Amino acid sequence: MILHGTMEINEKANLEIGGCEVTKIAEEYGTPLYILDEKEIRDNCRAYRQAFEEWYPKSETIYASKAFMSMTMCRIIEEEGLGLDVVSGGELHTALEANFPVNKIYFHGNNKTPEELEMALEAGIGRIVVDNNYELDLLNSIAGERDEVVDILIRVTPGVEAHTHSYIQTGQTDSKFGVGIQNGLALETIKRAVNLDNLSVKGIHCHIGSQIFNLESFGLAVDVMLDFVETVKDEVDLVMEELNLGGGIGIKYTEEDLTVDIEEYAKIVSNAIEEKCEELGIPLPKVINEPGRSIIGTAGSTIYTVGSIKAIPDIRKYVAVDGGMPDNIRPALYEAEYEAIIANKADQSPDEVVSITGKCCESGDMLIWDIELPKLESGDILLVSCTGAYGYSMANNYNSLPKPGVVLVNDGQVEEVIRSETYEDLVAKEEIPKRLKSN
Numbered sequence: 001m002i003l004h005g006t007m008e009i010n011e012k013a014n015l016e017i018g019g020c021e022v023t024k025i026a027e028e029y030g031t032p033l034y035i036l037d038e039k040e041i042r043d044n045c046r047a048y049r050q051a052f053e054e055w056y057p058k059s060e061t062i063y064a065s066k067a068f069m070s071m072t073m074c075r076i077i078e079e080e081g082l083g084l085d086v087v088s089g090g091e092l093h094t095a096l097e098a099n100f101p102v103n104k105i106y107f108h109g110n111n112k113t114p115e116e117l118e119m120a121l122e123a124g125i126g127r128i129v130v131d132n133n134y135e136l137d138l139l140n141s142i143a144g145e146r147d148e149v150v151d152i153l154i155r156v157t158p159g160v161e162a163h164t165h166s167y168i169q170t171g172q173t174d175s176k177f178g179v180g181i182q183n184g185l186a187l188e189t190i191k192r193a194v195n196l197d198n199l200s201v202k203g204i205h206c207h208i209g210s211q212i213f214n215l216e217s218f219g220l221a222v223d224v225m226l227d228f229v230e231t232v233k234d235e236v237d238l239v240m241e242e243l244n245l246g247g248g249i250g251i252k253y254t255e256e257d258l259t260v261d262i263e264e265y266a267k268i269v270s271n272a273i274e275e276k277c278e279e280l281g282i283p284l285p286k287v288i289n290e291p292g293r294s295i296i297g298t299a300g301s302t303i304y305t306v307g308s309i310k311a312i313p314d315i316r317k318y319v320a321v322d323g324g325m326p327d328n329i330r331p332a333l334y335e336a337e338y339e340a341i342i343a344n345k346a347d348q349s350p351d352e353v354v355s356i357t358g359k360c361c362e363s364g365d366m367l368i369w370d371i372e373l374p375k376l377e378s379g380d381i382l383l384v385s386c387t388g389a390y391g392y393s394m395a396n397n398y399n400s401l402p403k404p405g406v407v408l409v410n411d412g413q414v415e416e417v418i419r420s421e422t423y424e425d426l427v428a429k430e431e432i433p434k435r436l437k438s439n
């Protein structure tokens with residue numbers, strides 16, 4: 001397995017993260033459990049900041065909190081000088097509870113409710129990224145009632161197809177997000193927006209997809225977006241000053257994946273912008289990038305205890321762990337692949353091919369198909385790496401499994417930042433109608 005961040009194998013053949021022995025964490029906090037490597041989160045934030053400071057200083061990096069949201073994460077993100085992308089009232093609430101600076105919050109989403117928009121205006125957040133005409137009118141009327149002029153970006157689809165799983169492509173014209181540049185809808189939306197009294201269009205936003213390795217796709221998106229900035233200037237006499245290029249940088253989940261160099265990404269984006277702006281004779285825009293996965297993905301792992309082991313002769317050996325698709329739905333949803341290591345036998349060489357399955361009543365509840373590992377035994381602690389992004393944030397309670405908690409490790413210290421759910425939590429929101437109550 002690739003050892004990400006501060007992972008190390010100690011002299012007792014135990015895996016350590018942030019100087020903490022994984023088996024000890026399992027003993028103290030139980031399994032399944034998510035472990036976050038604080039140094040790796042901070043290093044990933046710094047990689048973006050340093051790369052953009054070098055290649056395109058007129059920029060801002062904001063963390064896409066849908067990848068993993070918590071108040072602790074907000075505090076780390078703020079300390080590292082990044083802004084925040086939220087996509088719901090819930091994410092916004094979490095950010096506000098964590099005292100995240102409101103002017104550095106961007107509000108995304110293709111169907112924000114009136115209540116969510118009201119909440120965002122009440123908080124005074126930095127930018128609302130308007131997705132469609134319905135939202136444009138809604139926001140304008142809410143802002144009007146409040147007697148405010150709200151700064152917005154318009155989400156557009158540049159028609160660039162990123163090479164990634166079809167479920168996580170978002171830049172093509174046939175998408176539920178944004179308005180198309182190629183079919184003229186984006187221009188129509190902007191023409192409409194500039195005539196609304198309570199909105200001020202500051203720029204455009206696109207997000208072409210997620211887990212992308214081909215950096216050229218970002219260069220292509222820049223070209224299309226800046227051509228559109230030029231069109232808007234000519235047609236509407238509006239010079240848009242902000243270009244939000246979304247997130248989407250891929251991470252190396254397994255040996256088969258490529259590695260993306262953040263500096264290379266910053267360089268490609270900045271070269272594309274500078275060349276295009278020079279060609280069009282337009283001023284350099286402020287650039288915003290919105291990484292999620294590449295900030296938190298490699299910093300997170302999930303630990304499980306191995307339970308039943310079932311060998312089907314000549315077919316497959318299933319090794320079951322005490323979590324599964326409720327804490328990591330990505331294999332079922334996107335056929336996502338992961339690596340794993342036995343934390344208590346971290347120095348052993350692979351010995352057999354097994355498939356790691358969860359404990360749900362669902363055949364698709366698989367974490368890893370056909371992985372080579374040392375011989376597994378019941379009671380072993382298995383660590384699946386790179387689960388930091390879209391793991392906890394997409395977790396659910398299928399089969400009434402309580403959601404695992406999250407611990408933060410750093411410099412030999414383990415801190416519980418989200419406690420594991422209990423059985424009591426599972427029924428806490430329920431109310432049995434009086435007539436059905438037992439005596």
Ligand SMILES: Cc1ncc(COP(=O)(O)O)c(C=O)c1O
Pocket residue numbers: 064066067085108207209210211246247248249290291292293294389
């Ligand atoms: C609007 C927007 N910005 C940023 C992101 C973050 O993407 P990623 O986690 O791939 O960096 C997403 C999710 O894909 C998104 O929808």
Ligand SMILES: N[C@@H](CCCC[NH3+])C(=O)O
Pocket residue numbers: 066168210211330334389390
């Ligand atoms: N949740 C997805 C990515 C979608 C990101 C949101 N636009 C994943 O796990 O890969």
